[in-house]
Amino acid sequence: MTAGVDIDELRARIGAIRDPELDATLSELGMLGDVTVTATTVRVGIALTTLGCPARARFRGEIGAIVDELAPGRSLIVDETELDHAGRARAMRAARAAAQRRAEVPAALLGTDVIAVASGKGGVGKSTVAHALARALTHGGNAVGLLDADIWGFSQPHLTERRERLVARGTSDRWEIEPARIEVDDGELRLVSMGLLVDDADDAIMWRGPMLARALEHFVADVAWGQPSTLVVDLPPGTGDVPLALARLLPDARVVVVTTPSPLAVEVAVRAGTFARKANLDVLGVIENLSWLRCEHGDLIRPFGEGGGTLLAQRLGVPLLATLPIGLVDDDVRVVAETITRELAARSDHCSARLWAYARLAQPQNDR
Numbered sequence: 001m002t003a004g005v006d007i008d009e010l011r012a013r014i015g016a017i018r019d020p021e022l023d024a025t026l027s028e029l030g031m032l033g034d035v036t037v038t039a040t041t042v043r044v045g046i047a048l049t050t051l052g053c054p055a056r057a058r059f060r061g062e063i064g065a066i067v068d069e070l071a072p073g074r075s076l077i078v079d080e081t082e083l084d085h086a087g088r089a090r091a092m093r094a095a096r097a098a099a100q101r102r103a104e105v106p107a108a109l110l111g112t113d114v115i116a117v118a119s120g121k122g123g124v125g126k127s128t129v130a131h132a133l134a135r136a137l138t139h140g141g142n143a144v145g146l147l148d149a150d151i152w153g154f155s156q157p158h159l160t161e162r163r164e165r166l167v168a169r170g171t172s173d174r175w176e177i178e179p180a181r182i183e184v185d186d187g188e189l190r191l192v193s194m195g196l197l198v199d200d201a202d203d204a205i206m207w208r209g210p211m212l213a214r215a216l217e218h219f220v221a222d223v224a225w226g227q228p229s230t231l232v233v234d235l236p237p238g239t240g241d242v243p244l245a246l247a248r249l250l251p252d253a254r255v256v257v258v259t260t261p262s263p264l265a266v267e268v269a270v271r272a273g274t275f276a277r278k279a280n281l282d283v284l285g286v287i288e289n290l291s292w293l294r295c296e297h298g299d300l301i302r303p304f305g306e307g308g309g310t311l312l313a314q315r316l317g318v319p320l321l322a323t324l325p326i327g328l329v330d331d332d333v334r335v336v337a338e339t340i341t342r343e344l345a346a347r348s349d350h351c352s353a354r355l356w357a358y359a360r361l362a363q364p365q366n367d368r
């Protein structure tokens, strides 16, 4: 007992708070630090996965309620820090295990690089870039998944010139959607889009909030993706339920933010980047689209202004991965795909290598 408070009970109760996403307690996750009590205060240390952790306010609220009950009349001070490397790896393992328990993420996708293409607003060429990037990543004979998460603003069917309806196979308790398979040189694109499921674009426009998130869950969990080398996700523009759902389902997804050269468009693009970070997603870099074109004399013209990509990259503290021309061709994007592959390799540190190995072990033998 300290200052009339049973510290052990206080610790046990706080340690039993569950992280809803990781589906484990603060104690199990090694997130609970020191708990100290004085006559007027209770001080609790917690180590978060990141300081932008979305569950932060919820933890504070639950700790506050426990303190009010077991140490009434004292003010609560929460010292927040970030988990160390090992702690983060433990949290990520818990996230994967929780996702697998919910059977949302097929084991095959757990070892796959996921690149989500985001933008602040529509019309900047996000879908065009996502499509070109997925195509470029097939180079060398790879199978690349292309998940059109722009549920009601889908443009991938148009970009791939596919019109067929996707079919679902399986039994009443386990069915899977067959993605459209598109041959690209020596590789293959596997595309899933709402545009290949609904008869009329207006059918999907009614979808909002939880329905959008559910659609993404189906697109991740109930598609026969096989074992793609990379999954490219074309996110809807802006911030909202779909990027949040993506962060929950595929917490290792890396985000690329597409913007135009106009510095005026930067503010809204920054919001998309910071939103992704708040959802614990790693922002890999910025791609500036519609940047330039070469006139008949060989000079570069920049009809949409310049500097937007550099400014956005500075604001987000990430590299500018590419400036793509107006009328982009496969070769322009192949270079970006190589840059991204290098960035991914540079970031695949000890922690993700272990997670990858873990995911492989969790996979049934015949899927490897």
Ligand SMILES: Nc1ncnc2c1ncn2[C@@H]1O[C@H](COP(=O)(O)OP(=O)(O)OP(=O)(O)O)[C@@H](O)[C@H]1O
Residues within 6 Å of the ligand: 119, 121, 122, 123, 124, 125, 126, 127, 128, 129, 150, 153, 155, 236, 237, 289, 290, 324, 325, 326, 327, 328
């Ligand atoms: N680099 C480019 N060169 C020429 N045209 C481009 C380029 N990038 C995009 N476009 C064209 O700009 C238009 C908008 O592109 P796109 O649909 O990819 O944008 P978006 O940001 O995904 O928009 P939305 O989210 O509203 O679908 C399309 O007509 C596309 O063909």
